[in-house]
Each structure stands twice: as C-alpha cells, then as structure tokens.
Amino acid sequence: MTSLSPSTHTGFEPLQRAFATYLKKTKLHPGLTLDCSERAGRLLLLAEHKAPEADAPRALLKDLESAFRELVPTVGLPDADWAAVDALAVRVYLKLKSVAQPYAMHTFTWHPQDAVQAIFPATAAPPAIDTAVEVEADDLEIDAAAGGRPDDLGAFELADVGAVDPNVSAAEANARTDSSGIRFSDAALALPDAAVQPPAGPGWGQRSRSWARHGLRSLRDYWSYGLAGLILVGSGAFAYALSRPCVVGSCDRLAEATEYYELAQATLIGNPTGDDLATAQADLQTAIDMLTPIPTWSTYYDTAQSDLARYEGNIVFLNAIVRAQALANEAANLSQSPPHPVERWVKVHLLWQQAIDRLSTVSVDSPAFDYSQQKLREYRANYSAIGRRIVAEEEAEANFNTAIQTGELARQRMETANSLAGWQLAAKEWQAAINGLSLIPQGTVVYDEAQAQIKDYQGQLNRASSRSTLEEAGAQNYHQAVQAARSAAAAEAKGQWTLAVTQWRQAVASARQIPADTILAAEGGVLLETYQPALANAQNRLRTAVALQTLTTNLAQLCEFSATPCTVREDASQIRVVLSSQYAEPLRQAITPPAADGTFAFTNQLNSNSQKLIEQIITASHQVDRQVAVYDAQGGFVARYRPDLGGFIRN
Incomplete structure (x- = not known):
C-alpha cells in the first residue's frame, strides 16, 4: 500500500x-x-x-x-x-x-x-443581494467587426441577460453563474414575451448581423455533428467499443481507483470503528466499480485486472469482517436481558461461531488482519461464555426435572408411609429434591421456579421430619417396653421379684410414652394391657417374697437354739410353717374352743416367744393375703390362719 x-x-x-x-x-x-x-x-x-x-x-x-x-x-x-x-x-x-x-x-x-x-449567526439578518446587478462589458462576448461598443448596451438587470438568447433553456440559465459565482435565479428567467423583443436604439442592427453570422457558423457545426452521428449510428458496434472506459486516450480510472484503494487501506490501520469499516468498504467498492467496466480491448485491461484482483481480494476480507460484526451484533442483541432458554443460547452460540468463521478467513496480508485477530479473540471468549451458558442452562433444567421427580416420589412416600422407615425415606427424598434445586444457579431460566419449589419442598420436609421424629420416638419406646418386659420375665423366672417389678414398671412407662398419632400407638396400647397386670402380679409376688423372707428370718431366730429347725415353705394355695416340737405342742394345747364362725384363739398361757410367733404368722398372712398353715416337726397339723376370717381354724 x-x-x-x-x-x-x-x-x-x-x-x-x-x-x-x-x-x-x-x-x-x-x-x-x-x-x-x-x-x-x-x-x-x-x-x-x-x-x-x-x-x-x-x-x-x-x-x-x-x-x-x-x-x-x-x-x-x-x-x-x-x-x-x-x-x-x-x-x-x-x-x-x-x-x-x-x-x-x-x-x-x-x-x-x-x-x-x-x-452569520442565526440571530443576524443575512446580507441583502441586489438582483439588479450590472454586467461589466468585459463579461460579454462582442464581435468587434460588428462595430458594437460596450456603452451601447448600457446597464441592465440580470433578468435581461437571461432573455438575450432564446435558445438557452431554463435549466441552463438556472445553472449559469457570473464571474462572482452568483447563480442566476429561476425568477430571472420568468420573463414576459416583450422581454425578448430587440430594444430600439443605435447599434442594434450591427449586433444583429454579428449574431446572424454566429448563427450560421453554429448551423455548420450542427451539420457536422449530425453527419458524425449518422456515421456512428451506421456502425453501432464500433461506437459502443469506442465509448467504453479507457479505450481512447489515457485511463484516469486507474489512478482514481488506486486513490480509493489507498484511502480504504489507511482507514483499516489501527483500531477502526464500525463507521471506518463501512467507509473503507465503500471506498473499495468504488475502486472496484471504476475498474470493472474497462473492456478487454482496452490497452489498460491487464493493469486494471491486476488491480481489480487485488481490490476484490481485499474487499472479500473486509466483507468478512463486516459480516462478522453484523453477526456479532445480532448475537449480542439476542443475549440481552437474560435469562434465556437453551434454544436461544444455542442460536447465539451459532452466531458467534459464524462470526468467528468469517474472521478466520482474513489473510495475514490484509491491513485489517490485526483488527480481525483482536475481534477474533473477543468473539472466541464470547463463544466460550455462551457455551458455558448453554451447559449451565442444560444442567439447571436437568437438575430441576430430577428434583421435581424426586419431590413427587417423596409425596407418594408420605401418602403411603406405614412405618418409621417409610417416613424416614420420605424425609430423605424431600431433602434430596431440595439439594437438587439448590444446585440451580441464579441467572438461569428455571431459577425463580426452583426457588418457589424449594419453599414448598422445605415445608414438606419439615412435616416429614417431624413425623419421622415422632415415629422414631414411638418405635424407640416400643422397643424399650418390649425389652424391659423380657427382662422382667427373666427376673421372675429367677425369683428376682424386685428386679422384675423394676423392669415391668419400665416396660409400662415406655409403652405409655408411645405418641398417640404414630403407627405403633395401637400396639403400645396392647402392650399396656399385658404389662400392667404383669406389673401388679410382680408387685404382689414381691410383697409375698418380702413377707416370707421376714417370716423366715424371724422363725430362724426363734428356732435358733431348738432341737429341730423351723422352716417356711410356700405352696400353691398356702404358706406352710413347720415348727419344732417345743413350739408346736404348746400351741396345740393352748387352742381355745372354736367360736360360732369356727375360729379360735390361743390362751394367755403361751410364753412370749410363742405369742410373738403367732403375731408374725398373722402379719405374714395378711401381707401376702394367703392362708398360713402350722405343722409340727412330724408333719402333724396344728392350726391354720385365714386372713379372710381373721382367725385360726382347726382344719
């Protein structure tokens, strides 16, 4: 360049x-x-x-x-x-x-x-122009042979100048200017018919003859032109060939086209704006349009074709840049006011790719190569950004759909849950749905809808979690009640009534703590129906055991120094007490005659130890609410105390 x-x-x-x-x-x-x-x-x-x-x-x-x-x-x-x-x-x-x-x-x-x-500022009045400007004598072409003098014409207005030659058209007269550069106005040509009449006065005839001779010369010229026209009409092809650019004489088009080309090249240097690109494109196209009509028979044809090839090559690159910018503008406009669905981002992505493809065709020899490379980096960055947008939208849509499906499954779990595991699974699925919705980034199409779903799902999760907590507590209490009952039964089998009572109490308490609105509430009621009587029985057995233990201890103390020991044994229907002879025989002899109700008492002849023994037997019988039968060491029956009668009997 x-x-x-x-x-x-x-x-x-x-x-x-x-x-x-x-x-x-x-x-x-x-x-x-x-x-x-x-x-x-x-x-x-x-x-x-x-x-x-x-x-x-x-x-x-x-x-x-x-x-x-x-x-x-x-x-x-x-x-x-x-x-x-x-x-x-x-x-x-x-x-x-x-x-x-x-x-x-x-x-x-x-x-x-x-x-x-x-x-002339807008507030000032424009200078007045006098339409009656006089024409100097030197401005008129006067035939000296006619003897005319400038002073014969005198001074006249511009309107008369336009009326001197009737062959001058209105358009020509309107375009004509005087030596000062002032145009003749259309108003000066609108003259009445009298304005074309020759003025009276000396010298007019001579001027008329001069103009007549001038008219004859004009007729001869017109005849020559007409003859030339006939020749050209007869040989149209030859006339057309000669009329083409750069066929006859020099070829100014080459230099003019080169100037336009150089202007375009200079415009593209550095960092041209969009207007600069359009200007350079117009200059290149003008240079191309100037050289394209040069025909093959012109001596300048080869030179024109060489320049034309260079110009067309440059405008191809420039057109690619302009088209790339148009595609980039379209992509940028479509990207405004996000978020957009995936389909729109895909279209924008394609537009950036097309713009990149256009810029990639620009040759390193083009003066706009550096500019194209700069834009190429920008467009590739935008292309990558839109690609990430597409991925984000696709992932957001996939996460949203998966979360919705998980939420529907969680809702079904809640409707059909009949166990702790069912409620726990429903809560986990609600949490999974919320986690999926939380992955949806802001700026995506489904973000707002995802936020609304999160609020709904959080409420469902709270409900499922609360119910799961209740069910878990109910299940825990149920299992604790069952476990305590098993321990109580094992203690009963070993005669550990104190431990049995403690375990039965734990079993009953755990069964009562099962929430009423849980799945195991009904089974908790069944457990209570079983565990409460078992607790009462264990408590009775504990009292019996305590009473027998007390009675056994006391008898052991009484019989400590006797020849035969005193023993206490529990039978199915009564408590059997076996006394040594030194206690059994005095009791038998001290029995009073029976009363009306069949009971009897002991006389006051008993010693203090025997009397104490009788009191302990009566206390133990009432404590365990069972009969106590007294036998001697040989197995002979002595007496029986019945707590229901409140006295001893002989049978």
Whole structure:
C-alpha cells in the first residue's frame, strides 16, 4: 500500500499556515505539524510528529477536528467547488515522521453551513443581494467587426441577460453563474414575451448581423455533428467499443481507483470503528466499480485486472469482517436481558461461531488482519461464555426435572408411609429434591421456579421430619417396653421379684410414652394391657417374697437354739410353717374352743416367744393375703390362719 505523503496543493497553504499558528499557540502536541490534501473528493489532514506515539490518539484527533471547524470559517477552502457540496468528508491521520503508515485515524463530516453559521449567526439578518446587478462589458462576448461598443448596451438587470438568447433553456440559465459565482435565479428567467423583443436604439442592427453570422457558423457545426452521428449510428458496434472506459486516450480510472484503494487501506490501520469499516468498504467498492467496466480491448485491461484482483481480494476480507460484526451484533442483541432458554443460547452460540468463521478467513496480508485477530479473540471468549451458558442452562433444567421427580416420589412416600422407615425415606427424598434445586444457579431460566419449589419442598420436609421424629420416638419406646418386659420375665423366672417389678414398671412407662398419632400407638396400647397386670402380679409376688423372707428370718431366730429347725415353705394355695416340737405342742394345747364362725384363739398361757410367733404368722398372712398353715416337726397339723376370717381354724 502506498503511504500517505504531504500535499503540494498550494491552495491549502492558508489553512496549513492557520493550523501551524494554532498548534504553536496551543502546544497541542510536541512537534506536531499538519499538511492538507484532497483525494477523491475527500479532504485529508496528515498530522505528523516524532516518536513516541500519542498517549491518547483519539483525544488528539478530536482536538484537531475542533481546530478544523474553528479555522475553516476564517481562512476558507481553496476551490469554489467545495462550497457547492452539502457535506464534506474529512479524515485526520496521526503518523510518526519515521514511520510510513499512520497509527491512528479519525473521520468526520463538515457542512458548509457550519461556516455560514459561524460567520452569520442565526440571530443576524443575512446580507441583502441586489438582483439588479450590472454586467461589466468585459463579461460579454462582442464581435468587434460588428462595430458594437460596450456603452451601447448600457446597464441592465440580470433578468435581461437571461432573455438575450432564446435558445438557452431554463435549466441552463438556472445553472449559469457570473464571474462572482452568483447563480442566476429561476425568477430571472420568468420573463414576459416583450422581454425578448430587440430594444430600439443605435447599434442594434450591427449586433444583429454579428449574431446572424454566429448563427450560421453554429448551423455548420450542427451539420457536422449530425453527419458524425449518422456515421456512428451506421456502425453501432464500433461506437459502443469506442465509448467504453479507457479505450481512447489515457485511463484516469486507474489512478482514481488506486486513490480509493489507498484511502480504504489507511482507514483499516489501527483500531477502526464500525463507521471506518463501512467507509473503507465503500471506498473499495468504488475502486472496484471504476475498474470493472474497462473492456478487454482496452490497452489498460491487464493493469486494471491486476488491480481489480487485488481490490476484490481485499474487499472479500473486509466483507468478512463486516459480516462478522453484523453477526456479532445480532448475537449480542439476542443475549440481552437474560435469562434465556437453551434454544436461544444455542442460536447465539451459532452466531458467534459464524462470526468467528468469517474472521478466520482474513489473510495475514490484509491491513485489517490485526483488527480481525483482536475481534477474533473477543468473539472466541464470547463463544466460550455462551457455551458455558448453554451447559449451565442444560444442567439447571436437568437438575430441576430430577428434583421435581424426586419431590413427587417423596409425596407418594408420605401418602403411603406405614412405618418409621417409610417416613424416614420420605424425609430423605424431600431433602434430596431440595439439594437438587439448590444446585440451580441464579441467572438461569428455571431459577425463580426452583426457588418457589424449594419453599414448598422445605415445608414438606419439615412435616416429614417431624413425623419421622415422632415415629422414631414411638418405635424407640416400643422397643424399650418390649425389652424391659423380657427382662422382667427373666427376673421372675429367677425369683428376682424386685428386679422384675423394676423392669415391668419400665416396660409400662415406655409403652405409655408411645405418641398417640404414630403407627405403633395401637400396639403400645396392647402392650399396656399385658404389662400392667404383669406389673401388679410382680408387685404382689414381691410383697409375698418380702413377707416370707421376714417370716423366715424371724422363725430362724426363734428356732435358733431348738432341737429341730423351723422352716417356711410356700405352696400353691398356702404358706406352710413347720415348727419344732417345743413350739408346736404348746400351741396345740393352748387352742381355745372354736367360736360360732369356727375360729379360735390361743390362751394367755403361751410364753412370749410363742405369742410373738403367732403375731408374725398373722402379719405374714395378711401381707401376702394367703392362708398360713402350722405343722409340727412330724408333719402333724396344728392350726391354720385365714386372713379372710381373721382367725385360726382347726382344719
């Protein structure tokens, strides 16, 4: 690519001098100089300075734009044609003096009315233009042979100038300007018929003859043109061949196309904006459009084709970048306001992939290669981010569906639970469902719904956990009651009535602690029906055992020094007491006659030990609520005490 060079156009010297003064005064950047040039209808400002590059090139370019807008109204532009355009494209380049290529560029549009507004503010009235401007004699073409004089014409208004030649059309007259650059208005051409009549006065006839001779020459010219036209019509193919671009004479299209190409290449250097890309694309397309019509029979065809191939190759890469940016913008727009369903993220993912594919085609020889690589890194990062989004959405959706299924299973468990294990399993499934919903990250489509489900499931988990706790307590008390009853029965078998009573009491207490609204509540009631009588029986047996133990101890003490021991034995229906002869015989002799109810008493002739023995027998009988029969050592019956009668009997 041809590097930019300073302009040698002397018409820009006032603007360049104004810029030099401005830069020296403002010290915008050390050693900064500026040259102006014009290419393909664009104004180029090349700002150069020594290394290093500016820290903030964008800000410096904007300052130069502001300076341009400030200076142009005061110094103007070189050619009048610039004032006729509606808008002027201006490009500012920043370049190091030791480097061929610029390192930054800025494009803006300048409107001529900006200068008008700067000179004539909107609050001031525009200067009046006199439509009756006189035409100087030097501006008229007068045939000297006709003897005409400038003073013969006198001064007349612009409207009369438009009416002198009736062959001039309204459009031509409207486009014609005088030497001062002022256009003839359409109003000046709208003349009455009398305006075309020749004015009276001397000299008019001579001028008429001069114009007549001029008319004859024009007729001869028109005849020549007509003959040439007939020849061309007769040989249409030859005329078409000659009318194609770059067939006859030089080929300015090559140079103009090259200028457009160089402008496009310079625009793509550095970090171009979207507008810069569009501008470069338009410049390249203009260069291509200028060379495409050059026919094969042109001597410039090979050169044009060579340039055209280079231009088309560059615009292919540029089109790829522009298309990639369009795809990236579409992807970015679709990504706005997340969350989105997986299908949308997949579409965005595909758009980023397509943009990456476009950028990957840009050749290393393209001036936009560095820019494409920068965008390629950005797009790949976005592509990866969207890929993670897709994975997150898919995982969130999978976790959500699994959690919902687990929740439904937990609900069924609760409805059919008939054991502690069933309630425990239901609580575990509710917890598993909550854990699955908790894995769903914020920013996914199902996040809000998952949070609502978590609240519902937490309530169900609390209910299942509470019921599971009750059932666990009921089951524990049930098992404790059963275990205590087994221990009580074992103690009874060993005659350990104290331990038996303790275990039966534990069994009854545990059975009573089974919650009423649990599954084992009914079985707990059955246990109570069994364990309470068993406790009462054990308590009776304990009392009997205590009484017999007391009686046995006392008898042992009484019979300690007797020839035969005294014994106590428990039978099925009574307690048998066997006394030694020294106690049995005195009791038999001391028995009184029976009373009406069949009972009898002992006389007061008994000694104190015998009397004490009788009292202990009576106490033991009442304690165990059983009869106590007294026998002698030979097995002979002495007497029987019945607690229900409250006395002794002889049978």
